[in-house]
Amino acid sequence: MASILDFHALNKKKVVFIMGANGTGKTRLSVDLATHFLAEIINSDKIQVYKGLDIVTNKISDLDRRGVAHHLLGELDPEADFTARDFCLHALNSIDFIVRREKVPIVVGGSNTYLEALVEDRFFQFKDKYDCCFLWVDVMLPILNLFVSKRVDEMVHAGLVEEVRGMFGPGAEYTWGIRRAIGVPELDSYFRADSMVDVD
Template sequence: MESLKAMQQKKKVVFILGATGTGKSKLSIDLATRFPAEIVNSDKIQVHKGLDIVTNKVTEVEKRGIPHHLLGVLDPEADLTVSDFCLLACRAIEVILENDQLPIIVGGSNRYIEALVDNETFGFRSKYECCFIWLNVATQVLYSYVAKRVDEMVSSGLVDEVRNVFQPDADYTKGIRQAIGVPEMDQYLRLEYEVNEETRKELLKRAIDAIKDNTCKLTHRQLEKIHHLQNQPGWNIRRIDATEVLLKEGKEAGDELWEKLVLEPSTKIVEHFLYGDGCDAPDTTGTGCDASGSNGVYACNPFYAQLGVL
């Protein structure tokens, strides 16, 4: 067991977990306007440059001036391994802490987050005290929402965006082309100028339906991983239910519910984590947060140099 002195020397890091479409990015930005914080993206696809619509990156306006790290910085063709992410995230966290800011790690790649926190190579738990907040939405409500969001992405130019990077011999297992929304468009883009209008519309519909289906499957895997983490030692995750907010999404009542049901409870959790009794305090939300951290292990590798982090 760690000594009290060692615990007191740890820096603090907040993690925002959740499936695609639950509002993780919005919550992280809202929290960063209430605390001196910067955000580290932990979505393995959003780390790459390009395909901003397909990957649903936050816009400059949505960032509201909050610095974001590891967002749209990697070459689209590069393949980001779990180890690569951990090294880059550790460096970003150190830079943020050196600036006397709170690191907020947010994204849906929970396997990467688990490796960052639990892989002994990085010594994360020996250095950082962490608070885990899970933004959750009832499954059927979330499925309906992500389907609607795919339609909005199509209206915003998803098809043209994918067409601009389409290559007949592309490898959909590497780089940004792994993103849901790219492989599904392959058949449509191969045949769109070779078939009649009716067939073209049908091919596009199939592609969009496949994007929706695969996005729902992704949310299921993400939730399974979070439930797995909940049952692991040291992963006392605080759950915030945003179901009612998503049901009112886009309405004035939705904004009020976001403030009441998501932002205020999350703010209180972070306030207590930073200024209260940390993770040992009673948990009024029925979940918890845990002490964890990183030892800053880096390799002299051109992969990291291209991002300007070494």
């Protein structure tokens, strides 16, 4: 029995997970790995799954993808309520698609609740089918703070405020969909005040 189990374990398909705080370089690492190995990338960031707000959500550009296929990135309706269960079902479909093509799935993103549901929930039987390699990207806090501050400045210069303004509406709901993105609820009061300024 032990030898059969060992054989089964050796024949499980491999899935790589890249985790870490915002701004630690997870996306860049995923593309570097995918260009060195036969791999495709599955986004696990719960905001980047939505279409739109590419600046605010810091989606990787087509150029920076370097020809690597990305799944669950900018695919959903911005108003959709995408749950952890929804992610698991979509991610499993993508993983199965990738491994059937003899490639390695690399799951990357910052939504750890999604990853925990995928790997640990017995309903999905993930551990029965796949072996996991978890990579945690860590950066010293002072360096990370400098990088994140610089990135926010770059996002503002790239048009972050006007991008969010395009989705602004009185009474907008910020508890689901893409409007949960960091920066969108915070700009609501700014747009409300701005609309009341007398420009004459």
